[in-house]
Amino acid sequence: MANIEGLNHTGRSVPDVRTGEQFYVDVLGAHHCNTISSATEDVRAGRGAPHPCNTVAGYLFVLFPHQDDIPLPESPRGEDGSRIGFSVSRQRFDDVVARARDLELPFEGPVQHPEHGPFGESLYFTDPGGNFMEVCWRRDEEVAYNPLVSKK
Amino acid sequence: MGPLQLEGFASVVLDAADLRATREFYSLLFGSDRGQWREHGRRVTFVGGDQSVEFVRHPRPRTLAHAGQHVGYRIPRAEIGRVADSLAASGFEVNRWHEDHPSERDTTPYAKDPSGNIVELVPSDHAGTLIDHYYVPVEDIEHAELFYLNALRGQLDTYFGYSTADVSQAHRWSEGKDSAAPWTRNAYVSFRTHEPNPTPAAQVFTRFGEGYVGVTLTGQRLPEPPEEFLKYTPRLVFRSSHAPHEVASYLASVRISPVSLRYDGGRIRFRREGRDIFLRDRSGNFFQIACAG
Amino acid sequence: METAAPANGYRTTRQLEKAKELPQASDALPQYGGHGYVPGSRQEEGFVDRISHLVLGVGSLDRSEHFYNDVMGMDIVGRGLMAEQRPHAVLRMNTGCMLVLVEDKNVVPRRLGTNAVHHAFTMTPNQYRRLLEKVKEHEIDVWVDRAQYLAEGEFNVNFRDPDDHALEVCCDAPEASEVILPNVGTIDCGPADSFKVGDVKLFKEADVFLVRVKEGFLAMSRWCTHMNGRIIWNREHWRFQCPYHHATFDRCGNATGGQPDIDALRLYPVNFSPEGHALVDTSQVIHRACFEPQQASKPPKVAVTA
Numbered sequence: 174m175a176n177i178e179g180l181n182h183t184g185r186s187v188p189d190v191r192t193g194e195q196f197y198v199d200v201l202g203a204h205h206c207n208t209i210s211s212a213t214e215d216v217r218a219g220r221g222a223p224h225p226c227n228t229v230a231g232y233l234f235v236l237f238p239h240q241d242d243i244p245l246p247e248s249p250r251g252e253d254g255s256r257i258g259f260s261v262s263r264q265r266f267d268d269v270v271a272r273a274r275d276l277e278l279p280f281e282g283p284v285q286h287p288e289h290g291p292f293g294e295s296l297y298f299t300d301p302g303g304n305f306m307e308v309c310w311r312r313d314e315e316v317a318y319n320p321l322v323s324k325k
Numbered sequence: 326m327g328p329l330q331l332e333g334f335a336s337v338v339l340d341a342a343d344l345r346a347t348r349e350f351y352s353l354l355f356g357s358d359r360g361q362w363r364e365h366g367r368r369v370t371f372v373g374g375d376q377s378v379e380f381v382r383h384p385r386p387r388t389l390a391h392a393g394q395h396v397g398y399r400i401p402r403a404e405i406g407r408v409a410d411s412l413a414a415s416g417f418e419v420n421r422w423h424e425d426h427p428s429e430r431d432t433t434p435y436a437k438d439p440s441g442n443i444v445e446l447v448p449s450d451h452a453g454t455l456i457d458h459y460y461v462p463v464e465d466i467e468h469a470e471l472f473y474l475n476a477l478r479g480q481l482d483t484y485f486g487y488s489t490a491d492v493s494q495a496h497r498w499s500e501g502k503d504s505a506a507p508w509t510r511n512a513y514v515s516f517r518t519h520e521p522n523p524t525p526a527a528q529v530f531t532r533f534g535e536g537y538v539g540v541t542l543t544g545q546r547l548p549e550p551p552e553e554f555l556k557y558t559p560r561l562v563f564r565s566s567h568a569p570h571e572v573a574s575y576l577a578s579v580r581i582s583p584v585s586l587r588y589d590g591g592r593i594r595f596r597r598e599g600r601d602i603f604l605r606d607r608s609g610n611f612f613q614i615a616c617a618g
Numbered sequence: 619m620e621t622a623a624p625a626n627g628y629r630t631t632r633q634l635e636k637a638k639e640l641p642q643a644s645d646a647l648p649q650y651g652g653h654g655y656v657p658g659s660r661q662e663e664g665f666v667d668r669i670s671h672l673v674l675g676v677g678s679l680d681r682s683e684h685f686y687n688d689v690m691g692m693d694i695v696g697r698g699l700m701a702e703q704r705p706h707a708v709l710r711m712n713t714g715c716m717l718v719l720v721e722d723k724n725v726v727p728r729r730l731g732t733n734a735v736h737h738a739f740t741m742t743p744n745q746y747r748r749l750l751e752k753v754k755e756h757e758i759d760v761w762v763d764r765a766q767y768l769a770e771g772e773f774n775v776n777f778r779d780p781d782d783h784a785l786e787v788c789c790d791a792p793e794a795s796e797v798i799l800p801n802v803g804t805i806d807c808g809p810a811d812s813f814k815v816g817d818v819k820l821f822k823e824a825d826v827f828l829v830r831v832k833e834g835f836l837a838m839s840r841w842c843t844h845m846n847g848r849i850i851w852n853r854e855h856w857r858f859q860c861p862y863h864h865a866t867f868d869r870c871g872n873a874t875g876g877q878p879d880i881d882a883l884r885l886y887p888v889n890f891s892p893e894g895h896a897l898v899d900t901s902q903v904i905h906r907a908c909f910e911p912q913q914a915s916k917p918p919k920v921a922v923t924a
Binding site: 224 | 667692713722736742749864
Binding site for chain 2: 188191206207208212217240241242
């Protein structure tokens with residue numbers, strides 16, 4: 174057993190948090206949770222522009238506006254510091270590729286991973302802030318890991 | 326009935342400490358040929374076209390000026406300089422600021438009436454209409470957005486304060502390079518960096534007919550009248566072609582909340598008085614809907 | 619949560635002290651995902667099924683693999699397991715989440731011009747206790763950005779990895795959701811007729827708000843039903859508010875916003891003494907989803923005078 178359970182959330186920035194969140198909702202099916210810094214008390218604590226929180230398959234993203242205008246990366250595949258990967262079942266992976274095409278989402282892949290590793294195939298794309306993202310299917314999807322969260 | 330539709334603004338109702346001084350101030354603002362004054366007891370009303378501005382005598386006027394509450398009045402473009410000068414000549418402080426609605430990117434004159442209500446002079450080629458916009462501070466912008474867009478069914482005009490470009494503007498303002506109206510920017514000390522954090526006030530602009538309501542997340546404390554109060558000043562009066570019972574049954578059916586609630590929450594509280602419906606947003610901004618007969 | 623400030627920047631004593639606080643020893647799995655949201659509570663079929671991995675660029679694969687294994691407690695799965703030209707290592711966490719480290723000559727932990735980029739991990743109380751020993755052993759600079767926003771049982775620490783990636787570790791211990799009892803027995807809140815309808819009064823020794831609504835008296839626990847944050851009475855808005863995660867409650871204790879699907883504030887029974895004093899029995903907690911009129915205790919009609 175490892176001494177850590179898992180990933181909890183990621184903070185990242187986009188040029189406009191409203192249109193940025195719309196991408197997460199429309200394309201990734203995110204659920205809007207709430208917006209931090211949307212109340213007077215937050216303003217008085219100097220928390221800055223509102224940062225919407227949304228969950229993609231239960232994983233929390235907190236969006237902030239970029240500090241400066243920055244160019245989008247040239248390729249949808251990269252890590253440029255970091256990349257967040259999601260998984261789908263092997264059966265659903267082709268549907269996801271088809272859906273990315275339907276949505277006209279610029280992507281790279283599918284890329285095949287070595288058979289001796291935990292990853293099967295991956296698709297790479299970015300969010301509107303140029304933050305790298307990935308969807309894969311995993312060869313270890315049948316392994317009984319700890320749940321991502323224990324129900325209350 | 327179909328979805329609620331508020332066709333525009335019928336009037337604004339404001340507090341005034343001194344009705345005579347108020348009348349003098351607004352006579353300078355509106356001139357003599359845009360309408361006429363009516364007096365009735367502790368109220369005076371300026372009626373121009375199909376809109377009016379009503380003042381209710383109150384010893385301690387509730388203006389919310391500290392949080393930037395104001396009314397934008399349309400002034401004929403050619404006369405705006407002269408009107409601003411005449412206000413200044415009469416001893417009223419006139420400031421020139423810009424705001425964040427697309428129509429307010431150039432600076433315009435602002436003054437405070439004798440009771441402290443902020444007045445914005447909006448240059449217009451359509452000055453047959455008195456009220457250009459109504460601007461309210463709120464303490465929860467997420468809830469307010471739902472109230473104005475989903476409950477009152479205003480049409481989304483634009484957002485401000487959510488993007489890199491908007492944050493950059495706040496930085497220019499903090500360096501003294503931008504003449505934004507003071508209620509549209511904040512620079513509170515960040516709990517994280519322990520330094521002032523120049524931030525644009527998050528704003529949502531919603532259109533109702535020819536006019537719009539600007540809603541801003543304020544950094545100022547907004548003492549609210551108790552939640553039982555549904556009819557109070559200052560308030561904006563919307564015009565609706567629906568009958569009062571239709572509006573009432575619509576409002577009774579509406580539920581708004583940024584999060585799911587276990588009880589029958591997100592209700593809009595309102596009160597009907599004859600043809601009028603009185604209601605408020607969660608931050609204590611008051612509205613009236615003047616319904617068709 | 620907002621962790622873009624430099625690791626060597628100014629930190630308040632509270633931010634540094636809070637980073638030393640430990641949860642009670644426990645292997646309980648996390649119940650919350652941090653910041654109040656409950657992961658997994660909305661898992662409709664979407665574009666993707668679940669979180670899988672995080673990829674980080676690192677300057678030295680050996681150094682970072684050791685850091686994430688030794689300090690962060692991840693298991694090493696192996697190297698060269700991905701379709702990736704550059705040297706890379708895969709590490710695993712208990713929920714199956716992976717960390718992929720990719721060696722790069724020019725690591726940019728945060729692209730210039732981005733803001734608040736950080737990655738947070740979840741630990742059980744025991745894992746978190748071990749982490750704090752490790753950061754001490756390795757003399758890693760740790761602090762808590764959101765020190766003033768942490769409720770009871772909510773633990774959080776911020777630090778940087780060897781490449782300056784901004785990290786946060788969250789541990790929402792069982793203490794965060796336990797019902798806290800004040801252990802002060804019955805408290806005398808004074809004459810019932812000294813409360814007008816609408817009055818709200820805090821009794822600090824019992825962490826109780828006594829409220830008189832038109833139906834009668836409600837004695838409400840001050841502990842938020844979302845996580846154990848002490849709520850405050852927000853006089854200017856006529857409501858209770860949790861300063862930690864924004865939950866709001868009306869005067870009857872109904873949850874009105876800020877956090878989804880949480881219960882109304884918990885109640886204690888209110889009785890009245892023969893002299894007409896309101897007595898709150900803090901030994902019994904009444905759970906409720908929302909306010910119902912019969913929950914309010916009606917004061918005696920005529921106060922008895924001695």
